[in-house]
Amino acid sequence: MATLAETARALVSNRRGILAADESIGTMSSRLESVGVPPTDENRRVYRELIVTTPELSDSVSGIILADDTLRQRLSDGRSFPAALANLGILAGIKVDTGAKPLAGAPDEKVTEGLDGLRERVKEYVSLGATFAKWRAVFSIGSELPSERSVRANVHALARYAGLCQEGGLVPIVEPEVLMDGAHSLAECQQVTRAVLRSLFDELALMQVDLDGMILKPNMVVAGKDCPEQPAVEEAAQTTVDTLRDTVPPSVPGIAFLSGGQSPELATRHLGAMQNCGELPWELTYSFGRALVGPALETWRGDDGNWEAAQRALSVRAVANAAAR
Numbered sequence: 253m254a255t256l257a258e259t260a261r262a263l264v265s266n267r268r269g270i271l272a273a274d275e276s277i278g279t280m281s282s283r284l285e286s287v288g289v290p291p292t293d294e295n296r297r298v299y300r301e302l303i304v305t306t307p308e309l310s311d312s313v314s315g316i317i318l319a320d321d322t323l324r325q326r327l328s329d330g331r332s333f334p335a336a337l338a339n340l341g342i343l344a345g346i347k348v349d350t351g352a353k354p355l356a357g358a359p360d361e362k363v364t365e366g367l368d369g370l371r372e373r374v375k376e377y378v379s380l381g382a383t384f385a386k387w388r389a390v391f392s393i394g395s396e397l398p399s400e401r402s403v404r405a406n407v408h409a410l411a412r413y414a415g416l417c418q419e420g421g422l423v424p425i426v427e428p429e430v431l432m433d434g435a436h437s438l439a440e441c442q443q444v445t446r447a448v449l450r451s452l453f454d455e456l457a458l459m460q461v462d463l464d465g466m467i468l469k470p471n472m473v474v475a476g477k478d479c480p481e482q483p484a485v486e487e488a489a490q491t492t493v494d495t496l497r498d499t500v501p502p503s504v505p506g507i508a509f510l511s512g513g514q515s516p517e518l519a520t521r522h523l524g525a526m527q528n529c530g531e532l533p534w535e536l537t538y539s540f541g542r543a544l545v546g547p548a549l550e551t552w553r554g555d556d557g558n559w560e561a562a563q564r565a566l567s568v569r570a571v572a573n574a575a576a577r
């Protein structure tokens with residue numbers, strides 16, 4: 253059996269990246285409805301089957317993060333999703349948090365839940381074929397936000413999650429997402445991202461998480477969606493790399509970015525530009541959700557006749573991101 257460090261390295265090496273297909277039932281239902289597909293269990297299953305059976309996906313995708321429901325579903329040929337991925341040489345991951353919930357006394361901030369019973373769930377996920385896991389915490393930028401208590405509460409949960417996963421044999425993907433919502437500048441995003449990552453790595457050290465057996469999944473440092481001054485691709489890329497150099501220890505094997513609502517093309521261009529920012533101690537790759545699968549969902553729209561075109565749309569993004577690396 254591979255060690256945690258070997259699995260972590262496998263997830264980020266050979267120019268491959270991770271595909272996030274772990275939308276909760278609620279989020280997946282709205283995405284299906286947005287393209288006119290009824291949000292049933294079966295339609296979620298079919299859509300996930302479209303993704304994992306995309307030809308040559310394993311050339312650019314090392315791992316796919318699944319949701320709990322998908323991990324228990326089967327492809328039309330009867331194989332479970334983890335078994336089908338294993339046949340392809342793609343690692344199966346599992347989202348283990350139970351969502352970002354309002355933080356007590358802080359109506360504009362959230363804390364991610366899911367620690368209760370996690371040790372037992374990790375055991376079950378390993379038995380179902382998962383080799384890595386994901387937990388996402390979110391931080392909003394605003395006047396006085398994020399608050400110290402939201403940062404502390406979320407990094408504490410991330411570090412305890414990471415420890416429980418490593419104890420049970422799963423590589424934790426640790427995802428602190430500073431959201432793009434708002435009109436904040438690139439500099440403000442950098443300041444908040446730096447503070448969150450510093451606090452996160454202090455907490456990971458306190459909880460004795462092995463950094464060589466985890467993957468960091470941060471936001472890229474970009475200006476808020478509504479900021480009138482959008483930085484050039486090279487500037488955002490350089491600022492992101494500078495922020496990571498300031499905060500992420502070299503023993504972390506890989507950093508796999510979320511796309512966070514950037515267009516698929518822009519996320520790929522940022523990833524490409526970062527590879528030109530000098531020697532880096534970690535692999536820099538992608539763990540995109542929307543920026544990988546968005547075009548495929550738009551193309552499919554629940555119509556069997558669009559199946560192959562939708563898989564081609566996913567392939568185009570996957571190949572472009574691997575090339576950007």
Ligand code: 13P
Pocket residue numbers: 272388427510511512513539540541542543
């Ligand atoms: P996006 O790339 O769509 O931000 O999703 C990545 C992810 O896994 C969010 O938790």
